[in-house]
Amino acid sequence: GTGSVTATPEANDVEYLAPVTIGGQTLNLDFDSGSSDLWVFNSQLSSKATKGHTIYDPTQSNSFALMQGASFEISYGDGSGAAGNVGTDTVDIGGATVTAQAVELATAVSQSFVEDPNNNGLLGLAFSTINTVQPQQQKTFFDNVMSSLAEPLFTADLRAQAVGAYEFGQVDTSKFTGAMTWVPVNNTQGFWQFTSESFAVDGGAAQTSTAGAQAIADTGTTLMLADSAVATAYYAQVDGAVDDQTQGGFTFPCAATLPDLQIDVGGTMATVKGTDINFAQVDDATCFGGLQATTAGLQIYGDIFFKSNFVAFNGGNNSLGFAQH
Numbered sequence: 501g502t503g504s505v506t507a508t509p510e511a512n513d514v515e516y517l518a519p520v521t522i523g524g525q526t527l528n529l530d531f532d533s534g535s536s537d538l539w540v541f542n543s544q545l546s547s548k549a550t551k552g553h554t555i556y557d558p559t560q561s562n563s564f565a566l567m568q569g570a571s572f573e574i575s576y577g578d579g580s581g582a583a584g585n586v587g588t589d590t591v592d593i594g595g596a597t598v599t600a601q602a603v604e605l606a607t608a609v610s611q612s613f614v615e616d617p618n619n620n621g622l623l624g625l626a627f628s629t630i631n632t633v634q635p636q637q638q639k640t641f642f643d644n645v646m647s648s649l650a651e652p653l654f655t656a657d658l659r660a661q662a663v664g665a666y667e668f669g670q671v672d673t674s675k676f677t678g679a680m681t682w683v684p685v686n687n688t689q690g691f692w693q694f695t696s697e698s699f700a701v702d703g704g705a706a707q708t709s710t711a712g713a714q715a716i717a718d719t720g721t722t723l724m725l726a727d728s729a730v731a732t733a734y735y736a737q738v739d740g741a742v743d744d745q746t747q748g749g750f751t752f753p754c755a756a757t758l759p760d761l762q763i764d765v766g767g768t769m770a771t772v773k774g775t776d777i778n779f780a781q782v783d784d785a786t787c788f789g790g791l792q793a794t795t796a797g798l799q800i801y802g803d804i805f806f807k808s809n810f811v812a813f814n815g816g817n818n819s820l821g822f823a824q825h
C-alpha cells in the first residue's frame with residue numbers, strides 16, 4: 501500500500517506539520533527524520549500545557565491499550581524534550597496503517613512545545629535503535645509499516661511557504677526534476693547519516709570542508725547546520741554578511757542576492773538554492789541566514805536543505821535519494 505499526507509509549513513517555514521489519525525482522532529504532528537519516538541499532546545497533560553493544542557484522549561479510543569510499565573524520555577539538540585507513558589493504538593497516515601503502533605503519551609513537555617500550538621507532537625522517522633521507550637524499545641511507524649508498503653521507503657517534499665507532502669511506499673516522480681541520486685546511509689548512530697565533506701559556492705571550485713565529515717537529513721530541524729568552513733566560505737561571497745552572535749549567527753542585508761550552495765551528499769553534489777538560504781528578517785534591513793555553522797560532530801541538514809531537494813528515505817536498503825524540486 502501507500503500513504504500520502506500534506507506537509508504544511510508554520511510561519512517562516514520553522515516546522516512542517518502533517519495530519520496523523522490515532523484511534524480515530526486526527527492530530528497535526530511534526531514528522532521528524534532526526535528522532536525515533538512518536539509522542540503526542542494528550543489528556544494527561546495539564547490544561548495549561550495543552551491550551552491551544554489538539555490532544556489525543558486514549559479514553560475515547562476503543563483501540564487503545566496501555567503498555568504496562570512502559571515509559572519514554574527524550575531530549576533534543578535544542579534542549580527541548582518530553583517524557584511520559586506509552587500505549588498502542590491504530591495509527592493511520594494518509595491511508596498507510598499500523599494497528600498496534602507505540603504511541604507515547606507525554607506527561608511532561610518543555611515550554612518550547614507548549615508555546616507552539618500548531619505542533620501536537622512528533623512522529624519520529626529515524627531508526628528504531630534510538631527509540632527511547634523502556635524497558636522494551638519500540639519501533640517507529642515507518643519500521644512497522646514498511647513491509648506493507650509498495651516500496652520500503654518514504655519521501656519528503658517540503659516547500660518554501662507552500663504546502664508539500666510526505667508519502668509512504670512510493671516515489672512520485674512528478675514532484676521533482678532531473679534524476680534522483682541514491683547514496684548509502686550509515687545508520688550506526690540511528691540517523692539517516694551520510695558523508696558530506698566538500699562544498700562549492702555559486703558553482704565555483706569544490707572545496708573540502710572537513711575530511712570525513714558526516715551529516716544527517718533531519719526534517720525536524722529548521723535550518724541547515726554545516727561545518728564552520730562551509731558557512732564562513734559561503735557568507736564571504738555575500739556583501740555585508742556578518743557572523744553576528746547577538747543574532748545567533750550569520751546575518752546579511754535583505755537586499756543581497758544569495759548565491760547557490762553546492763553541498764556533498766554521499767559523494768554527489770546537491771544544490772541548495774540561494775533563495776532558500778534567506779531564512780527570516782530580523783530587523784528592517786537585516787536577514788538571518790538559513791545556513792549556519794555547527795561545531796558539533798554531525799552536520800544537520802534541516803528544512804532549508806529540503807526546500808531545494810526532494811528526498812527519499814529507503815529503509816529497504818538504507819539509502820537516501822535526492823533530486824532538485
Ligand SMILES: CC[C@H](C)[C@H](NC(=O)[C@H](C)NC(=O)[C@@H](CCSC)NC[C@@H](N)Cc1ccccc1)C(=O)O
Pocket residue numbers: 530532533534535536574575576577578579580622630716718719720721798800
Ligand atoms: C541533546 C540530545 C542529543 C542531541 C540526543 N538527541 C537526539 O539526537 C535527538 C533524538 N534528535 C535531535 O535532537 C535532532 C538531531 C540532533 S543531531 C545529534 N533531531 C530531532 C529534532 N529536530 C527534534 C525537534 C523537533 C522540533 C523542535 C525541537 C526538536 C540525545 O538524546 O543524546
